Amino acid sequence: MTEQRKILITGGAGFIGSHVVRLFVKKYPAYRIFNLDKLTYAGNLENLHDIEKSPNYEFIKGDITDAEFINRLFQEKQFDGVIHLAAESHVDRSIVSPMDFIITNIVGTVNLLNAAKMIWLNPNTQITNPKFYQISTDEVFGSLDQGGYFTEKTSYDPRSPYSASKASADHLVRAYGHTYKLPVLVTHCSNNYGPYQFPEKLIPLAINNIRNSKPIPVYSKGENVRDWLYVEDHALAIDLVFHKGNSGDHYNIGGFNEWKNIDLIHLLCNIMDKKLGREAGASAKLITFVTDRPGHDLRYAIDSTRISNELGWKPSLQFEEGLEKTVDWYLSNTEWLEHVTSGAYQHYYDQQYHHR
Numbered sequence: 121m122t123e124q125r126k127i128l129i130t131g132g133a134g135f136i137g138s139h140v141v142r143l144f145v146k147k148y149p150a151y152r153i154f155n156l157d158k159l160t161y162a163g164n165l166e167n168l169h170d171i172e173k174s175p176n177y178e179f180i181k182g183d184i185t186d187a188e189f190i191n192r193l194f195q196e197k198q199f200d201g202v203i204h205l206a207a208e209s210h211v212d213r214s215i216v217s218p219m220d221f222i223i224t225n226i227v228g229t230v231n232l233l234n235a236a237k238m239i240w241l242n243p244n245t246q247i248t249n250p251k252f253y254q255i256s257t258d259e260v261f262g263s264l265d266q267g268g269y270f271t272e273k274t275s276y277d278p279r280s281p282y283s284a285s286k287a288s289a290d291h292l293v294r295a296y297g298h299t300y301k302l303p304v305l306v307t308h309c310s311n312n313y314g315p316y317q318f319p320e321k322l323i324p325l326a327i328n329n330i331r332n333s334k335p336i337p338v339y340s341k342g343e344n345v346r347d348w349l350y351v352e353d354h355a356l357a358i359d360l361v362f363h364k365g366n367s368g369d370h371y372n373i374g375g376f377n378e379w380k381n382i383d384l385i386h387l388l389c390n391i392m393d394k395k396l397g398r399e400a401g402a403s404a405k406l407i408t409f410v411t412d413r414p415g416h417d418l419r420y421a422i423d424s425t426r427i428s429n430e431l432g433w434k435p436s437l438q439f440e441e442g443l444e445k446t447v448d449w450y451l452s453n454t455e456w457l458e459h460v461t462s463g464a465y466q467h468y469y470d471q472q473y474h475h476r
C-alpha cells in the first residue's frame with residue numbers, strides 16, 4: 121500500500137520552499153502537502169501557480185511566530201512530518217533589522233518544535249515515524265580562508281545576524297532531539313540559485329539589472345567566494361534526507377562549485393550578452409564596485425562527501441548549464457519578474473484564495 125503522510129512544509133511560497141513543495145506534490149500523490157507561509161515580501165504564491173489546484177496540496181496563510189495558531193494547527197492537522205524552510209533569509213536585511221531574524225528564525229522554530237513535541241510525544245496520538253527537518257545553511261559555520269571545507273564536524277561560528285539566528289535555531293532543534301528524543305534532521309546547504317529566486321540575492325539581482333541596463337553592484341572587489349548549487353538539486357537532496365535520513369542525522373549539501381563573485385558576474389555577463397543579442401562585453405560595462413557588506417564572510421565551501429556516500433546524492437547540473445537555464449527562465453518569465461519588482465505579486469493571494 122502506498123504510504124500516506126501529512127507533511128507540513130513551512131516557507132513553501134519562498135524560493136527554495138516552492139521547489140520543495142512542487143517536487144513533493146508531484147512525486148507523492150498519496151501524501152497531503154500543507155504549505156504554511158506568512159507571505160512576507162519574500163513569499164509569492166505565483167511561484168506555485170502550476171500546482172495550486174492539485175488535490176494533495178493545501179495552502180495555509182499563517183505566521184510561525186504565533187504560538188497559539190501553530191499549536192491549534194498541529195492539533196487539527198496531526199502532521200507526521202515537518203520540513204521547515206520559513207525564515208528571514210537575506211544577510212543584508214539582517215544587518216539592517218536583526219530583530220525580525222531573531223523572532224522568525226529562532227522563536228518561530230521553537231514554536232514549531234513545541235507543537236511537534238506536543239502531538240508526537242503524546243502517548244494518545246498514533247503518529248508513526250514522525251520527522252522534524254530543519255533546513256539550515258552553511259553560513260552557520262562562519263567563514264573560510266583560501267583552503268579547506270565545511271564538513272559535518274565543523275564547529276558553528278556564525279558571524280552575521282542571519283547566520284547567528286539560523287545557528288540558534290539549529291541548536292534548539294538539536295537540543296529538542298537530545299532532550300526530548302524528538303526525531304530531528306538538519307542539513308546545511310550552500311548558496312542556491314535558479315528560478316523563482318527573489319531579485320535581492322546576487323544572481324537574480326544581476327540578471328534583472330543587466331536586462332534593464334542598470335549597474336550591477338559588486339561588493340568591494342568581488343573577491344568573496346560562494347559555493348553555488350542549483351535549487352532543484354537541493355530539493356532532491358531534501359527529499360532524500362527526509363525519507364532516508366535517520367533521526368539525529370545532519371548532512372552538508374553542496375556541489376563543490378566555488379566561484380569568486382567577480383568571476384561569476386563575468387560569466388553571467390557573457391551569457392546575458394549572447395541571450396540578449398548584445399555585443400560581447402556590453403553587460404560587463406555595468407559592473408560597479410560598491411562599499412563592502414559589513415562583516416562580509418570571505419569564503420564558503422561545502423564538503424558534501426557524506427550525503428553522496430551515505431545517501432547517493434549528487435548534483436545533476438554543471439554550473440554553466442544551470443546558470444544558462446536560470447537566465448533562460450528569467451528572460452522567459454519577465455511577467456513574474458515585473459510582478460515581483462512592482463509588488464503586484466502581493467495581490468495574488470487575495471485574488472486566488474481570499475474570494476474562493
Ligand code: NAD
Pocket residue numbers: 130131132133134135136137156157158159160161162163164182183184185204205206207208209210224228255256257258286308309310311312313318
Ligand atoms: P526565501 O526568503 O525565498 O523564503 C522564505 C519564505 O518564508 C517566504 O515565503 C516567507 O514568506 C516565509 N516566511 C518568512 N517569515 C515567516 C513567518 N514568520 N511565518 C511563516 N512564513 C514565513 O528563502 P529561501 O532562500 O527560499 O530559503 C529557505 C530556507 O532555506 C531558509 O530557512 C534559509 O535559511 C535556507 N537556506 C537558503 C539558502 C539560499 O541560498 N537561499 C541556502 C541554504 C539554506
Ligand code: TYD
Pocket residue numbers: 211212311320321322323325337338339342344345346381413
Ligand atoms: P547573496 O546572494 O546575498 O547571498 P549570501 O550573502 O547569503 O552568500 O550574496 C552572494 C554574494 O554576493 C555575497 O558574497 C555578497 C555578494 N553580493 C554582491 O556583491 N552584490 C550584491 O548586490 C549582493 C546582493 C550580494
